[in-house]
Amino acid sequence: MFIPMAVAIAEARIGKRGERFYSGRVPQLLERGFIAFKSSTWMIVLSGFVEPVLYLLSFGYGIGKLLPTIDIGGQNIQYAAFIAPALLATSAMNGAIYDSTMNVFFKLNHDRVYHGMLATSMGPLDVALGEIGWALLRGFSYACAFMGVVAPLGLIQSVWGLLAIPAAVLIAFGFASVGMAITSYLTSFQQLEVINVFLLPMFLFSGSFYPLSVFPQWLQFVANLLPLTHAINLVRGLCLGNLSFSLLGHALYFVVMIICGLFFTTKRLNALFMK
């Protein structure tokens, strides 16, 4: 009997773990990302890279000129070196959020791209991982590009700073997973705006521009709950070479975000498309 190739491919996966949700098609979804990327709006792509550089120039070298060096764990560093890791973490977050909220929302509710994808032999976890994977690639490239700017400027104090790039990917992964999970539950464009309302204060109060110690105790407590605070502390610790176990704690925060985000995204996509 003739068996179509698509069927043979699907049957080869019978008995694999989670086969009803996952078919190993993440590379194909990334391929889609690359094809779509070729014709994407380059201004938007570039802005993700330019934005932190502009912040660095205006705050780091503008306001930084007026400031004395900052004492972090016994190291005296210039202001630009203080904010550079924070800007790296923030750009990883922004890239991941853009891909996992705005882009996902339109594919889900407007273009119905996921409806098409899930009529094939793929599963919801393929779609979730593929979309998040694409957000990671973007986060990774922004992190590399930003490193390419700040390292020659002498703003990275330690060779451990190289680990800031994988850290940025971890951060992007966390934000993308949670971003996609939240977006998959949203039904209107207005709700999407709420995410942005949350992002700006988080950027301002996560210790990007000054140490959290300037805040009153209660605000420090709140800031320490925010994911961006953990992202910034992680990247800053690596860039300054201030290694401690607390860095593992920050990384763990993102591992939890990734697991929860993936769980709810898959659950929701399954409820939407496989009900």
Add this chain to the structure above:
Amino acid sequence: MSELLISARGLTKKFGDFVAVNGIDFDVQKGESFGLLGPNGAGKSTTMRIIGATSQRDSGTITILGKDPEKNGPQIRAHLGVVPQQDSLDMHLTVVENLYIYGRYFGLPRKFVKGKIEELLSFAQLEEKRDAKVETLSGGMKRRLTIARALVSEPEILMLDEPTTGLDPQARHILWDRLFRLKEQGVTLVITTHFMDEAEQLCDRLIVMDKGNIMAEGSPASLIKDYSTKEVLEVRFGSDRNQEVANKLRSMCERTEELPDRILMYSDDGEALLEQIYSAELHPKTSLVRRSSLEDVFLRLTGRTLIE
């Protein structure tokens, strides 16, 4: 010996208290063109989604190529080509890119998919639009592309949910022609529609659905033969007189249906019936003799028209 591709028994799907599909039985044979005819909300799309393994039944059994969608969703979807009611094309990609990436979603090798693209473009009559962005295509072109896309994995069953809804008459005819070609090639088609002309054109056999139930089953011709007369006479007396005349007309033929704007009279000889009306000194404002259609079958079965 024909081969059974889809077999459903007591298939039921509920959404809360609402019973969308109410214990239906049907079979689809290999190579046939099987239709689900019914108005909006009859349960057609839900049935399609259960077959397509993107919706799980609440009770009953269904096998698609011998597989249970509850257990083998991905494998069943690999057998099917799905053309949904609402377009789900990738708007950020070109025509060719849409075909290519969809093949890749099935895990098919690049070379295989690239080899299929020319054939699919020519089938969909989209060669000249190959590098066009999907958003620039007309509705008919989008639908043809969706069908071509569904064929990229060489499916054994092509599932079409309201394939021509929203298309202009010319685009519909082009699409019917394409689907007819597929049928000639032996592709099994499962089609939902609420257009009786579409069902008559495309379906070898169909089930008439209403409110989640199957009202009748058979070929278009046999359904018309079983549930209607050969011809129908449509007469209009004007909305104020229709009611008054209806009582007199009822005794003249097998059956009448009184619609808001006209009265349908069922008879095997419409012209003779019309003469009879004139000789009874009843003068309709307009009259039309036509052959019976599936619309009449549906009206007979449910007392309602297909498009409301």
